[in-house]
Amino acid sequence: MSLSPRFRLLLGAAILVLVLLPLLGQPYLIYLLTMSLIFGIFAMAYDLLYGFTGLVSFGHSVFYGLPAYAMGMVAVTVFKYPNPLVMIAAAMLTGLVLGCLIGFVCTFARGIYMALVTFAFAQIIELLVLHDPWGITQGENGIMGLRAAPLSLGGLTVDLFSGVGLYYLVLGLIIASYLVIRALVNSPLGDVFKGIKQNEERLLSLGYNPRPYKVAAFGLSGMFAGLAGAMAVFLNNSIVPSMVDWAVGAEILLITIMGGAGTLIGPIAAAFLIIFAESYAASYLGGGNWVYVMGGLYIAVVMFLPGGIFRTRYLKKAFV
């Protein structure tokens, strides 16, 4: 996947707009933009697994929610050590380890059966979080008051974890994540991932054992999803059980497919579309009627934009 000069220009312009938007000074807009960027990171993580490796997960909520709870353990419930860098590191490490563990178990099965194993894991973990047998998750109440202290770097104090500061942090992280994931899928490892998607039998006959690579794809995807979960914790200043609700995993699957699986940029665009459409529809249509807009949007995108937003004929001709 190489980007044409015209597309690079557009991408640069989009980043410039995103950098300048906080100057408008609307806190709610900043909130929505930050949320979209967070879901953009999450969607890229999902795209790495589904779009490039061809593995469907119905339980990606686990890799978004449990790292958040790991942060809660570090900062509030167990270690009580609210250092933001340690919290982020804990979240990403949790995502990576969980990804490898769940990836190891569910890659015994294949295809839709594998997707079902991820779904069962998501259900079990959601129920465990709600039931809270070890006093870590605080059940339905969730964990509050997590926004970390300002980050101090050599006498300079930067408030990275609220409002505009967090927005710029997440913007930087999404660009970094994009570059890392793109480098990853263009590397020899990425070629094996794509091989698993295209023809697993062929890969076997070339002497590759696909299992460890599948586990690696789960782990890497889990790590970036954990990063997204960590940022959502800073944004909302709370960890709630709805973060491990399987509906979150379903939503990220929908976003990735709508955007165009295997394009990385497409899922980010779809994340913006869904977050903004949901929020504006909800504020204009009372009584839950915004659901009509979202349902209609899901149907319309699939009906009229085969292969997702990013694969529409116009975009393809103009940019890629």
Next chain:
Amino acid sequence: MTSLIITQILNGLTIGLIFALVAIGLTIVMGLMEVVNFAHGSFYMFGGYITFFVFSAVGSFWLGLVVAPVACAILGLGLYYAIIRPLRKRHPLEPLVALVGVAMICRQLIRNIWGAEPKLLPIPFGRVQVSLAGAEFTYPIYFFVVMGVGVAALLALYLLFRKSDVGIRCLAAIQDRDTAMSMGVNVDRIGSLMLVIVMGVAGLAGGLVGPIFSVYPTMGLELIGLLFVIAIVGGLGSIGGAVIAGVTIAMTKSISSIFVSGNISDILAYCVLLAILLIRPRGIMGLATVME
């Protein structure tokens, strides 16, 4: 204690049969058309609400139970031509996105018409005195009726797929679609027919549970995850597998709920599923290799 356990076994059997009845539709649509029909739960919900509507308009629950499957079957045909057929050449997950949209719209539609509160249908018949294995207790007759209707519907489906021409063609297409098509099986036409049948069955199941669980707008979405699990654990395209999986799950939940709290019994049910899938990665009676 014995009577409690027997009651829970009977409950598990009743609910398991209902689960199986709905999940069979999901497994057939998934096996035949490679479509994960997320809107399947919505038709189960429609069945419940149509039964409730007929009951409150005419006063007959049984008439509602006849009207609901017919109405759901017609709606199912509409779904086929509106969503599933236009998207049949796409990657299997693309129709899923559109069907999630359909399910969301259906839920909100019901909420706008009948409100968010559950509507309870009165339970027909009274209770009967049961003495079994030395235990004496009373049990609602209606649950036995549900079991009877469930078994009859399952039997009808079994005969359809084993004895009728169209059913055999359908099973052949589930087993190996390309070969079946090259032998002259019209998958599109069978698909539309199957959608009519399975949506009717889902509507019947929705009506049947009205007096047990009451009907409410999220009843379909709540169940869809579990149905999906039953469909796949049973094995795509397998009626027997769906019955075994459905009854196993319902039994695990209802029996373990005697000893542990609701959350833990749900966790146990999912652990059983995980174990089944890890031992038999294509489901209990899976014959299809589709969607691997």
